[in-house]
Amino acid sequence: MKYTQYAYLIAAGFLFFDAYSKMNSGTDTPYLSLILGMGAVAMFFFRRKFAKKYDPKNNNQ
Incomplete structure (x- = not known):
């Protein structure tokens, strides 16, 4: 579960590359x-925040 948040970064990299290639082609928006x-x-940072919040090592309550 800890490593699934990095899938969002991989997806974001692919989507930004796709947007860049669409800008250069001039055919698509x-x-x-x-x-x-x-x-x-945004989902990467959201999941990262809540993973730290519910981490048993950092739970001092």
Whole structure:
């Protein structure tokens, strides 16, 4: 479960590359790929925050 958050970074890298290639081709609009890429980066940080929150080693409560 700890390593699944990095799948979002891999997906974001692919989506940003897809958006970049669409911008250079000039035939498609890259907006959907950019939005999904930003969402994937946001999900990475969201999952990382909650993984640290529920980590038993850091739970001092």
